[in-house]
Amino acid sequence: MNNNGGNSKRTGTSRPSSxxxxxxxxxxxxxxxxxxxxxxxxxxxxxxxxxNQAPKRAKASDEIRLNKYxxxxxxxxxxxADIYIQSGNVKVNGIPVTEMGYLVxxxxxVNFDGxxxxxxxxxxxxxxxxxxxxxxxxxGAEYRNVLELVKGSTTAKIAAVGRMDKNTTxxxxxxxxxxxxxxxxxxxxxxxxxxxxxxxxxxxFEDLEKISKGLTIDNHRIFVEExxxxxxxxxxxxxxxxxxxxxxxxxxxxEHFDYDVLRIDRVAFAGLTxxxxxxxxxRLLTEQEIINLKNV
Numbered sequence: 001m002n003n004n005g006g007n008s009k010r011t012g013t014s015r016p017s018s019x020x021x022x023x024x025x026x027x028x029x030x031x032x033x034x035x036x037x038x039x040x041x042x043x044x045x046x047x048x049x050x051x052n053q054a055p056k057r058a059k060a061s062d063e064i065r066l067n068k069y070x071x072x073x074x075x076x077x078x079x080x081a082d083i084y085i086q087s088g089n090v091k092v093n094g095i096p097v098t099e100m101g102y103l104v105x106x107x108x109x110v111n112f113d114g115x116x117x118x119x120x121x122x123x124x125x126x127x128x129x130x131x132x133x134x135x136x137x138x139x140g141a142e143y144r145n146v147l148e149l150v151k152g153s154t155t156a157k158i159a160a161v162g163r164m165d166k167n168t169t170x171x172x173x174x175x176x177x178x179x180x181x182x183x184x185x186x187x188x189x190x191x192x193x194x195x196x197x198x199x200x201x202x203x204x205f206e207d208l209e210k211i212s213k214g215l216t217i218d219n220h221r222i223f224v225e226e227x228x229x230x231x232x233x234x235x236x237x238x239x240x241x242x243x244x245x246x247x248x249x250x251x252x253x254x255e256h257f258d259y260d261v262l263r264i265d266r267v268a269f270a271g272l273t274x275x276x277x278x279x280x281x282x283r284l285l286t287e288q289e290i291i292n293l294k295n296v
Contacts, residue, residue, distance in 0.1 A: 070117065125158065146160060160174050171268065194267050197250065226241035270292075271293075
């Protein structure tokens, strides 16, 4: 029997090593490495010039940034003012200005989207009015004006939103924003006010129901949002929710049913309350509260 594999070697599982030379590695570049620019420091980044930014210079005592001038006028916030400036909708002395940080004087004429502005900052002060103070200037020297209670709060010429007689207490808004004063004086305005009314006798339930349905006085229709007795108080103490800020309207509702009104206390005004505001004290409105009032 012939042995065909006598002269051949049996191959194993491992492959024979190849004598084929490996390809040479790519030659490394001998050029010098590019220098990576150092990252700017936080201070350098902060001072870097932004697009459309006016060159920095010393600000004079009678100058103010254009965006602050616009914000003080009450038309919009500083951030929104920057957008209007960049869009070319702001002119100073008749010349369009698009540079950020532009400085103006109070004597300059600033035109915002077609309307000339006044630079006086809008002030909004909430007072919890006590008795024996009035909003009028014609009620005699024996009655003090509410402006005495907020003396030192602002240098702006402010006025009360609506009128309050000497016997009425509670929330009173004072501002130099004539648009807001006009807005809350309109019969069609939609903000709610809540009053606590003290009567000379208990309010009959049938009269309460009649008032809740609304009534007509002197040919004027009066709409009442809500009326109820004050919990844990005599039925001569009544809570009234109504849109009108005219105290005379509140008084006339109960006088129409032959009740004498002893006291009226406004406990809420367009979402503002007396929380943390004792009688006779005042505070400035927050930015969010101002926005809310403007959106009512």
